[in-house]
Amino acid sequence: MDILSLFVVVPVITILALFLAKGLKQSRIVAMAGSLVQLAMAFHLVYAYVKERAINDDIMVFMRDVVWYEDFNIHYAIGVDGISVALITLTAIVVLAGVFISWMMEDLPKEFFVSLIVLATGVYGFFISIDLFTMFVFYEIAVIPMYLLIGIWGTGPKEHAAMKLTLMLMGASAVLLVGILGIYLNSNADGGPLTFNILEIAQVNIPFAAQQLFFPLTFIGFAVLGALFPFHTWSPDGHASAPTAVSMLHAGVLMKLGGYGVFRVAMFLLPEGAMDWSWFFIILSATGVIYGALGAVRQTDLKYINAYSSVSHLGMVLFALLMLNKTAWTGAILQSLSHGFMTALFFALIGMIYGRTKTRDIYKLGGLLKVIPFISVVYVIAGMASLGLPGFSGFTAEMNIFVGAFQHTDMFHRVATIVSISAIVVTAVYILRVIGLMLMGPVKSEFKDLPKVRWYEVTGILLLLIPITALGVAPLWISDLIMESIKPFIQGVIQ
Amino acid sequence: MSFSSLLIMRHEMLLLVLILLLIAGEIFIPKHKKSSLVHLAIFLFGIHTAVGFLPADTETLFGGSFRTNDMIHLFKNILNVGVLILLLQSADWITDKLIGAEKGTEFFILLFSSLLGMYFMISAGDFLMFYIGLELSTLPVAALVAFDAGKRKSSEAGVKMILSAALASGISLFGISLLYAATGSIYFDVMAISMTSSSLSILGFVLFFAGLGFKISLAPFHFWTADVYEGAPIPVASFLSVISKGAAVFILLILMFTVMRPLIDAWQNMLYAIAILTMTIGNIFALRQKNMKRFLAYSSIAQAGFILLGLIAGTQLGASSIIYFVLIYIFSNLAVFGVVQAISNKTGLEHMDDYNGFYRTNPMLSLIMLLGLFSLAGIPPAAGFFGKFFLYTAAASEGYYLLVFLAVVNVTISLYYYLIVLRAMFIRTNDHPIPYFKNSLYMRLGLALTVIGILAIGMYSPIYEYIHSISSLLN
Numbered sequence: 001m002d003i004l005s006l007f008v009v010v011p012v013i014t015i016l017a018l019f020l021a022k023g024l025k026q027s028r029i030v031a032m033a034g035s036l037v038q039l040a041m042a043f044h045l046v047y048a049y050v051k052e053r054a055i056n057d058d059i060m061v062f063m064r065d066v067v068w069y070e071d072f073n074i075h076y077a078i079g080v081d082g083i084s085v086a087l088i089t090l091t092a093i094v095v096l097a098g099v100f101i102s103w104m105m106e107d108l109p110k111e112f113f114v115s116l117i118v119l120a121t122g123v124y125g126f127f128i129s130i131d132l133f134t135m136f137v138f139y140e141i142a143v144i145p146m147y148l149l150i151g152i153w154g155t156g157p158k159e160h161a162a163m164k165l166t167l168m169l170m171g172a173s174a175v176l177l178v179g180i181l182g183i184y185l186n187s188n189a190d191g192g193p194l195t196f197n198i199l200e201i202a203q204v205n206i207p208f209a210a211q212q213l214f215f216p217l218t219f220i221g222f223a224v225l226g227a228l229f230p231f232h233t234w235s236p237d238g239h240a241s242a243p244t245a246v247s248m249l250h251a252g253v254l255m256k257l258g259g260y261g262v263f264r265v266a267m268f269l270l271p272e273g274a275m276d277w278s279w280f281f282i283i284l285s286a287t288g289v290i291y292g293a294l295g296a297v298r299q300t301d302l303k304y305i306n307a308y309s310s311v312s313h314l315g316m317v318l319f320a321l322l323m324l325n326k327t328a329w330t331g332a333i334l335q336s337l338s339h340g341f342m343t344a345l346f347f348a349l350i351g352m353i354y355g356r357t358k359t360r361d362i363y364k365l366g367g368l369l370k371v372i373p374f375i376s377v378v379y380v381i382a383g384m385a386s387l388g389l390p391g392f393s394g395f396t397a398e399m400n401i402f403v404g405a406f407q408h409t410d411m412f413h414r415v416a417t418i419v420s421i422s423a424i425v426v427t428a429v430y431i432l433r434v435i436g437l438m439l440m441g442p443v444k445s446e447f448k449d450l451p452k453v454r455w456y457e458v459t460g461i462l463l464l465l466i467p468i469t470a471l472g473v474a475p476l477w478i479s480d481l482i483m484e485s486i487k488p489f490i491q492g493v494i495q
Numbered sequence: 496m497s498f499s500s501l502l503i504m505r506h507e508m509l510l511l512v513l514i515l516l517l518i519a520g521e522i523f524i525p526k527h528k529k530s531s532l533v534h535l536a537i538f539l540f541g542i543h544t545a546v547g548f549l550p551a552d553t554e555t556l557f558g559g560s561f562r563t564n565d566m567i568h569l570f571k572n573i574l575n576v577g578v579l580i581l582l583l584q585s586a587d588w589i590t591d592k593l594i595g596a597e598k599g600t601e602f603f604i605l606l607f608s609s610l611l612g613m614y615f616m617i618s619a620g621d622f623l624m625f626y627i628g629l630e631l632s633t634l635p636v637a638a639l640v641a642f643d644a645g646k647r648k649s650s651e652a653g654v655k656m657i658l659s660a661a662l663a664s665g666i667s668l669f670g671i672s673l674l675y676a677a678t679g680s681i682y683f684d685v686m687a688i689s690m691t692s693s694s695l696s697i698l699g700f701v702l703f704f705a706g707l708g709f710k711i712s713l714a715p716f717h718f719w720t721a722d723v724y725e726g727a728p729i730p731v732a733s734f735l736s737v738i739s740k741g742a743a744v745f746i747l748l749i750l751m752f753t754v755m756r757p758l759i760d761a762w763q764n765m766l767y768a769i770a771i772l773t774m775t776i777g778n779i780f781a782l783r784q785k786n787m788k789r790f791l792a793y794s795s796i797a798q799a800g801f802i803l804l805g806l807i808a809g810t811q812l813g814a815s816s817i818i819y820f821v822l823i824y825i826f827s828n829l830a831v832f833g834v835v836q837a838i839s840n841k842t843g844l845e846h847m848d849d850y851n852g853f854y855r856t857n858p859m860l861s862l863i864m865l866l867g868l869f870s871l872a873g874i875p876p877a878a879g880f881f882g883k884f885f886l887y888t889a890a891a892s893e894g895y896y897l898l899v900f901l902a903v904v905n906v907t908i909s910l911y912y913y914l915i916v917l918r919a920m921f922i923r924t925n926d927h928p929i930p931y932f933k934n935s936l937y938m939r940l941g942l943a944l945t946v947i948g949i950l951a952i953g954m955y956s957p958i959y960e961y962i963h964s965i966s967s968l969l970n
Binding site: 056069070071108144147151159162163171178180423 | 773812887921
């Protein structure tokens with residue numbers, strides 16, 4: 001068994017083991033054990049990758065290729081580069097943190113953890129695939145459990161939110177499917193066989209007319225999952241209704257599939273289409289950045305604030321990708337990672353606060369810093385990371401993005417960049433507003449004695465807090481890992 | 496006629512023997528032991544199905560009226576497997592409802608006669624044999640639909656079915672006569688050569704197509720579907736939507752790719768419109784259905800629209816993806832119908848709201864339903880995804896991107912109503928959910944087979960590759 005396929009096999013074994021488990025206690029132990037193994041594997045993968053990279057110059061390493069459907073030239077083809085390794089590690093950490101946060105999942109615990117791990121399987125599979133078909137299969141496997149996760153264990157108008165989210169994401173994946181078919185059926189443009197393999201298609205000069213037609217389909221297909229304005233509406237409703245761990249996993253990991261897919265498929269395979277369409281999507285993503293931030297200011301529900309903030313932050317990822325240069329792309333990947341940890345942490349904290357106070361309305365909360373100091377302090381730290389304070393992960397990411405964006409000297413890019421940058425100011429507004437209203441001030445009588453933070457909650461928080469600080473303090477190591485892998489991709493676009 | 500030529504018709508012969516044995520059983524088995532007839536029928540049909548998988552020769556009989564080759568053989572085997580699963584799933588219903596009323600044997604005989612008709616229809620080498628097969632496959636089903644004689648709806652459905660079927664086959668027959676006028680022959684092989692794209696032959700084709708369109712329930716020939724499904728007993732509705740439709744698709748595939756090939760420019764345009772119409776109408780009407788049988792009726796109309804994507808392509812890829820899709824469709828739809836039937840057998844409930852909270856009392860059945868619906872909706876890793884993906888590929892590779900786009904939009908719509916069923920089972924709660932019940936061995940076997948099929952057919956690629964290699968026989 002190769003090192004990458006294990007990332008699909010171990011979750012599947014975990015799922016099978018979960019079916020045998022009985023009750024909450026056994027289920028959570030099994031889920032935790034499985035996720036721990038995955039985390040260990042992820043760390044091992046980073047180590048092995050760095051070692052392999054020193055001696056191996058290929059775009060992807062640890063490649064493996066098994067023919068699946070010969071007539072269509074569909075393969076189970078896997079391989080990773082620095083970007084996928086980083087995102088796999090993110091996934092492993094967030095999944096484990098999510099299991100800890102759901103430690104007290106009373107209602108149908110077994111089914112909950114099964115759905116959670118099915119989602120994780122899809123995400124891992126997506127990140128290791130270099131075959132479009134396999135990638136698409138994993139993409140759908142990652143998205144569909146959300147319906148049950150939100151529907152069964154959610155709160156509020158959960159049926160509506162679950163249906164809206166699922167239909168919008170599956171609708172997007174339907175559009176994506178047409179795009180993928182278009183790429184596949186044009187992959188013989190240079191006289192070779194039809195293929196789904198990303199690396200092989202990248203060598204082919206797909207005709208410009210086809211690129212022009214299929215780039216928007218592929219881009220939108222992926223970017224809806226990355227909360228592209230105006231297709232972001234599933235995200236606030238979905239996050240607000242989802243249970244804590246699901247919000248964490250969804251905002252932290254699943255939405256990263258969007259940016260990753262845009263980068264790996266749409267832009268890598270259809271570079272001319274990307275150039276041709278970039279102006280249009282820059283307008284959408286810059287609008288999304290500022291719209292998300294302003295939306296967050298208007299909201300009073302903690303989860304909605306965070307969901308809109310995600311729209312803004314992930315809009316920035318798409319915006320950076322559309323800048324089509326190396327610095328901005330490095331920023332985009334860093335932003336994905338940073339946002340993944342940060343937003344997962346936010347949702348975890350919100351879940352804890354809601355579990356104690358039974359409200360998420362910031363006007364009803366107040367003075368929490370004195371009652372639950374640990375949670376509150378971490379909330380402040382996460383907030384600081386979110387508004388891009390130096391020393392945390394967000395700063396490095398946004399710095400790279402805007403330095404990259406300013407490399408374009410024309411008016412259009414300048415305006416778009418300035419609009420996006422202004423969102424940082426708005427971010428400060430909504431973060432500080434929440435901190436002021438919720439954490440500061442006098443303690444309200446109904447929140448006088450809230451339960452102390454428990455060990456599993458602390459574990460979950462620390463799992464996410466450590467990477468945020470690490471990314472901020474020592475960003476170079478990780479950006480080296482990423483930069484190296486961006487090179488072959490950016491070359492395709494520049495040519 | 497030598498003995499070896501009997502072997503060529505062994506599907507038909509065996510099934511005929513089976514029917515005769517059942518008649519003998521009806522006469523000689525004493526009244527209080529009649530329930531053993533069910534075991535006997537299922538056992539014999541199991542043997543029949545197994546024997547069908549033995550390799551076959553490529554041969555024609557009766558001067559070309561009857562022909563068989565590996566592909567036709569495969570079609571019959573697929574139908575056999577479907578009927579076998581259907582029998583397993585409906586064993587309880589037959590034992591409980593029919594044996595007591597002394598209608599058990601009739602049920603089997605009618606069902607098998609219809610299947611026999613499908614064999615002849617698929618194996619036909621000329622339009623005469625085809626038409627006999629078509630009638631033989633349709634008429635017994637009309638009787639089956641009215642099998643719940645006590646219920647008004649059932650009798651009404653039977654009458655509706657027979658009237659519309661008669662009209663459809665009449666129109667079809669008229670079309671065949673026009674085609675005969677245009678080509679001067681009823682033999683497929685001769686017609687394929689002498690067919691030209693004249694207005695007479697196109698008119699003949701369109702009329703002929705209406706008859707098969709009725710069986711597959713393509714829009715605008717779909718109106719009978721929902722009412723008949725609702726009135727019919729569930730096993731019969733299941734038979735109509737799975738086996739009957741599958742057989743009609745197979746023969747349509749053969750005819751379109753051989754006899755009607757010269758008219759391809761005409762029928763591609765026609766099918767384009769019908770495909771969009773069928774998918775959309777099926778989906779839109781399915782959205783608001785609350786009765787499970789009506790719901791499945793519209794869902795199966797929508798599914799039929801997807802099959803046309805492969806036909807439109809007109810390529811070998813299209814043919815193999817259709818066969819593959821039908822195979823998957825049989826398993827997926829039988830899984831769903833199986834669960835509906837299991838619930839209906841134990842409780843008599845068929846309304847969607849009755850399913851609220853079903854997962855908490857009957858997790859196994861709910862999961863099977865989930866798998867079946869996901870397969871119908873085309874969500875991996877269920878086989879339905881692969882079936883649909885290959886159909887899209889077939890259509891897109893001929894440049895029908897817009898049609899594929901409309902199809903995927905329709906899939907998203909269909910996902911909505913499939914999720915509604917899952918919402919009832921998994922998400923909604925119920926003060927009085929359907930209590931836990933245990934299924935009989937037959938039912939469990941029938942459901943297990945569908946689950947294995949749904950999981951294996953997609954993931955295990957040699958099945959598709961075999962179908963692909965065999966579909967070259969069409970040209």
